[in-house]
Amino acid sequence: DSSGSRFRRRTRLDHYGESSDSSHGSVTTHVLNTFTGRPAEGLAIHLSRLEDPQQPWIEMMKSSTDTDGRCPPFPAPGTARPGTYKLHFDTGSYWQLLGYTSFYPYVEVVFTITDPSQKLHIPLLLSPFSYTTYRGS
Amino acid sequence: RPSRRAPELLGLGASPRGRLGPKWTQAAASHGSVTTHVLNTFTGRPAEGLAIHLSRLEDPQQPWIEMMKSSTDTDGRCPPFPAPGTARPGTYKLHFDTGSYWQLLGYTSFYPYVEVVFTITDPSQKLHIPLLLSPFSYTTYRGS
Numbered sequence: 001d002s003s004g005s006r007f008r009r010r011t012r013l014d015h016y017g018e019s020s021d022s023s024h025g026s027v028t029t030h031v032l033n034t035f036t037g038r039p040a041e042g043l044a045i046h047l048s049r050l051e052d053p054q055q056p057w058i059e060m061m062k063s064s065t066d067t068d069g070r071c072p073p074f075p076a077p078g079t080a081r082p083g084t085y086k087l088h089f090d091t092g093s094y095w096q097l098l099g100y101t102s103f104y105p106y107v108e109v110v111f112t113i114t115d116p117s118q119k120l121h122i123p124l125l126l127s128p129f130s131y132t133t134y135r136g137s
Numbered sequence: 138r139p140s141r142r143a144p145e146l147l148g149l150g151a152s153p154r155g156r157l158g159p160k161w162t163q164a165a166a167s168h169g170s171v172t173t174h175v176l177n178t179f180t181g182r183p184a185e186g187l188a189i190h191l192s193r194l195e196d197p198q199q200p201w202i203e204m205m206k207s208s209t210d211t212d213g214r215c216p217p218f219p220a221p222g223t224a225r226p227g228t229y230k231l232h233f234d235t236g237s238y239w240q241l242l243g244y245t246s247f248y249p250y251v252e253v254v255f256t257i258t259d260p261s262q263k264l265h266i267p268l269l270l271s272p273f274s275y276t277t278y279r280g281s
Contacts, residue, residue, distance in 0.1 A: 084249055103255050103279045105228055111247050134274030135247045 025080040025116040026073035029087060030123040030136075031065050035100075039069025040126055042097070044090035047074040049083055057086065073119075080116040087111075087122060095128055102128040109133050169224040169260045170217035173231060174267040174280075175209050179244075183213025184270055186241070188234035191218040193227055201230065217263075224260040231255075231266060239272055246272040253277050 027047065031040040043065045048057035060079065063071035074087075087109045095102040109122060121136040171191065175184040187209045192201035204223070207215035218231075231253045239246040253266060265280040 105254055105256055108252060108254065110249055110252065112249055130276070130278030132274070132276040 025113070025118050025120070027075065027080075027085070027087070027113075027120045027122060028073050029071065030121070031069040031089065032123065032125050033069075033127070034125050034130075035127040039065070039067065040094060041065055041067050041069065043069075043094040045071060046088040046090075048086050048088065049081075050085070051083075080113060082113055082116055085111055085113055089124055089126075091126060091131075094126075100128050104131070107131055107133075111135075169257065169262045169264070171219065171224075171229070171231070171257075171264045171266060172217050173215065174265070175213040175233065176267065176269050177213075177271070178269050178274075179271040183209070183211065184238060185209055185211050185213065187213075187238045189215060190232040190234075191229060192232065193225075193229050195227070224257060226256075226258055226260055228254065228256055231268075233268055233270075235270060235275075238270075244272050248275070251275055251277075255279075 029045060031043050031045075032038075033040040044062065045065065046059055046062040048059045050057055060075045063074070065071050089107040089109075091107045092102055092105040107124065107126070109124070111120075111122065113120065122133060123136050125132040173189060175187050175189075176182075177184040188206065189209065190203055190206040192203045194201055204219045207218070209215050233251040233253075235251045236246055236249040251268065251270070253268070255264075255266065257264065266277060267280050269276040
């Protein structure tokens with residue numbers, strides 16, 4: 001029927017619109033506590049950008065992980081540009097609240113965005129004396 | 138009567154001999170250090186020629202203070218940091234020039250560099266901080 005056709009047309013346009021619009025790039029993360037084998041909940045994360053190597057980092061957004069160790073995608077739509085970024089994970093505070101000592105006061109992962117339309121996934125596997133990060137999908 | 142920890146306060150050359158003799162000298166000589174070992178997990182070989190800097194954070198409101206820099210040998214290792222007698226409790230970071238390393242090998246990497254920020258609580262401890270490195274992933278841990 002006509003309403004169904006309109007819906008399908010809109011869906012196709014929305015899909016095309018999204019894939020060609022460079023403002024839809026994002027950075028997501030997923031923090032897993034490999035000591036407990038569970039997601040790391042309540043861990044504060046900050047995203048910053050390096051505009052000029054001689055200047056301090058510019059903080060863009062901060063968030064906190066949910067019960068699944070995730071938080072809303074960074075950064076705000078339309079603000080991703082090629083450049084150098086870092087994710088700062090407040091791991092020291094996280095372990096302290098759980099009653100553990102950690103070797104690392106925090107973890108920072110510095111990475112490069114070359115294509116601002118790309119969806120980047122940067123997980124962190126975390127334990128008190130070790131961590132792993134990788135570019136996922 | 139001086140405590141057994143006194144030689145670390147006096148410095149390397151000031152350990153008295155005599156009654157406390159060998160143990161005293163041993164305590165003075167066993168200054169803490171930081172070692173690292175960088176492994177290229179893409180090739181399965183040690184990462185040679187990778188520049189590493191050790192810095193200390195004296196004051197969170199001030200820039201990091203660079204203490205030493207070195208470069209990995211054919212086994213992915215470099216001489217222990219820092220200079221004997223200079224390790225103190227505090228916050229340190231190892232900066233690994235991974236971006237340049239991959240670029241020289243002809244690869245693009247996701248990370249322009251890797252920095253590992255860690256805490257020294259016991260300056261007499263020997264800390265080993267390996268880095269397992271590939272163009273799109275890395276792992277670090279406190280080893281032994």
